[in-house]
Amino acid sequence: MSDPTAAELDRALAAFDAAQFDPRVLRRAAEAWATRAQNEHASIASFARFSLGLLAVGAPPQLIALAHRAALDEIAHAQMAFAIASAYSGTRLGPGSLDLAGALDGNADLGALVEATVLEGCVGETLSALEAREEAGLATEPAARVALARIADDEARHAELAWAFVRWAMEVEPGLVEPVGRQFRDVLARAAAGPPEARCFEPELGAFGFLSREAQSALRRRAIGEVLAPAAEAMTKPTMDRAVTRSRGSVGARE
Ligand SMILES: [Fe+2]
Ligand SMILES: [Fe+2]
Structure with a gap:
C-alpha cells in the first residue's frame, strides 16, 4: 500500500496495543471489523458488475x-x-472466495440497472458515506479513525457516481423518470421506517467506529429527510421543471 492513508494506517496499527482495551469489547470490535471487511470485499464485485452493466447499456466512458x-x-x-x-x-x-452465481442477471437492461443503482448507490452509498463520516468522528482508536475517514470520502464519491448514472439514464430514456421517482419514494419510506439490516452495536463499540442502532436510525432519518428525499424529488420532477432546474443549476454551479 503506497497512498498516504495506508501509511498513516500502518503507523496506527504498529502502535496498536491490545492491552489497553477490555478483551471482551476488543473481541466484539474485531468481529465487527471482520464483517465490515467482508462487506467491503463484496463491494469490489458490485462495482465490477456495475462496470459491465455500464458497458452493456452504452454509458459514457467517464x-x-x-x-x-x-x-x-x-x-x-x-x-x-x-x-x-x-x-x-x-x-x-x-477474504475468502465469493459466490458470483447469477451476478450478471438483468445487468444489461437499463431499467434493471437503474433500479439496482437507486437502491444500492443513490440510497445505500449516500447513507454509508454519512454513517462512515459520523463513525470516523466517533472513533477514538486511531486505526479505525484513519480508515473510516478514507471510507467516508470514497463512499461520497461512489454515491455521486450513482446519482450521475441515474441522471444520464433518465436523459436517454425519459420514460424512466416516473418509475425512478416512485422507487425513491418506496425505498426511502422503508428505510425511514427502520431498515431490516440495521446494525446492532453496543455503545462501547463507538470507540472502534461503530454507531449504535439508535444513533444509526436517527442519522438515517435525518439523511432521508434533509438530503435524500429532496435530492430525489428534484431529480425526478416532470421534464419541463427538470429542464428549468438544470439550466439554473449549471449557472449556479460555475460561480
Ligand atoms: Fe467501501
Ligand atoms: Fe462504496
Missing part, C-alpha cells in the same frame, strides 16, 4: 472510468478493514 476507480477504492477499504480486524483479533484475517 462513468465507466469512475466505476473502475470505485472498485479499486473498495479493494483498499477491504484491505484496511481486514488489517484492523487482524490487529484487534491477533489473528491474520483475509
Whole structure:
C-alpha cells in the first residue's frame, strides 16, 4: 500500500496495543471489523458488475472510468478493514472466495440497472458515506479513525457516481423518470421506517467506529429527510421543471 492513508494506517496499527482495551469489547470490535471487511470485499464485485452493466447499456466512458476507480477504492477499504480486524483479533484475517452465481442477471437492461443503482448507490452509498463520516468522528482508536475517514470520502464519491448514472439514464430514456421517482419514494419510506439490516452495536463499540442502532436510525432519518428525499424529488420532477432546474443549476454551479 503506497497512498498516504495506508501509511498513516500502518503507523496506527504498529502502535496498536491490545492491552489497553477490555478483551471482551476488543473481541466484539474485531468481529465487527471482520464483517465490515467482508462487506467491503463484496463491494469490489458490485462495482465490477456495475462496470459491465455500464458497458452493456452504452454509458459514457467517464462513468465507466469512475466505476473502475470505485472498485479499486473498495479493494483498499477491504484491505484496511481486514488489517484492523487482524490487529484487534491477533489473528491474520483475509477474504475468502465469493459466490458470483447469477451476478450478471438483468445487468444489461437499463431499467434493471437503474433500479439496482437507486437502491444500492443513490440510497445505500449516500447513507454509508454519512454513517462512515459520523463513525470516523466517533472513533477514538486511531486505526479505525484513519480508515473510516478514507471510507467516508470514497463512499461520497461512489454515491455521486450513482446519482450521475441515474441522471444520464433518465436523459436517454425519459420514460424512466416516473418509475425512478416512485422507487425513491418506496425505498426511502422503508428505510425511514427502520431498515431490516440495521446494525446492532453496543455503545462501547463507538470507540472502534461503530454507531449504535439508535444513533444509526436517527442519522438515517435525518439523511432521508434533509438530503435524500429532496435530492430525489428534484431529480425526478416532470421534464419541463427538470429542464428549468438544470439550466439554473449549471449557472449556479460555475460561480
Ligand atoms: Fe467501501
Ligand atoms: Fe462504496
